[in-house]
Amino acid sequence: MPELRFGAQDVRLLEDRIVWSGHFSMRRLTLQHRRFAGGWSDPLVRELFERGDAVAVLPYDPVTDTLVMIEQFRPGAIRGDDSPWMLELIAGVVGAGERDEDVAHREAMEEAACELAELVPIATVFPSAGACTEQVRLFCGRVTRAAIGGLHGLQEEGEDILVHSITRTDALQLLAENRIPNGHTLIALQWLHIHGATLRERWG
Numbered sequence: 001m002p003e004l005r006f007g008a009q010d011v012r013l014l015e016d017r018i019v020w021s022g023h024f025s026m027r028r029l030t031l032q033h034r035r036f037a038g039g040w041s042d043p044l045v046r047e048l049f050e051r052g053d054a055v056a057v058l059p060y061d062p063v064t065d066t067l068v069m070i071e072q073f074r075p076g077a078i079r080g081d082d083s084p085w086m087l088e089l090i091a092g093v094v095g096a097g098e099r100d101e102d103v104a105h106r107e108a109m110e111e112a113a114c115e116l117a118e119l120v121p122i123a124t125v126f127p128s129a130g131a132c133t134e135q136v137r138l139f140c141g142r143v144t145r146a147a148i149g150g151l152h153g154l155q156e157e158g159e160d161i162l163v164h165s166i167t168r169t170d171a172l173q174l175l176a177e178n179r180i181p182n183g184h185t186l187i188a189l190q191w192l193h194i195h196g197a198t199l200r201e202r203w204g
Helices: 100-112 167-178 181-204
Strands: 011-021 027-033 044-051 054-061 064-072 087-088 090-093 115-125 136-145 161-167
Touching: 054 100, 054 115, 054 181, 064 100, 064 167, 087 181, 090 100, 100 115, 100 136, 100 161, 115 181, 136 181, 161 167, 167 181
Parallel strands: 054 136
Antiparallel strands: 011 027, 027 044, 054 064, 054 090, 064 087, 064 161, 115 136
């Protein structure tokens, strides 16, 4: 199994400044990094989208073998005739000093009136590390209650969220048909496909 050759010490940060600050922010870095062939790269200038880290959770009921998923509008998905509404995990930004588990429980209540009895870590991912600093920590949560069919979200954040209950079989079929374009949702469903039997035994 290959090991990464370089680490954080193999980057020289020459300049780091905020060039835009609004709902999100943008940083401009000037840096150098070690090259595989030896030596250092020329100074590189890169803009990075800064939106904070996030936690996402896939609520799962092992008794009914169903998932709670949410549907909401995503402006970044406006592309031709494709629908910019996505079927997703519950997710939210991690505030200063917050634990990931607390974010998962908070967002589950805000977005789906969903109560979770236990959380299992899935993975930690960088959705677009070439241009964005965001790291997303993924969990699967055991559902004890959810407002299926309800409309939720925080009005002050412009959220308009519809809550769905989907069988695991149907969710995996959507995955097989390439109808889940959201990256962290796709990862979580693939994880459930691999670990679902073990999870049902543990929670059943």
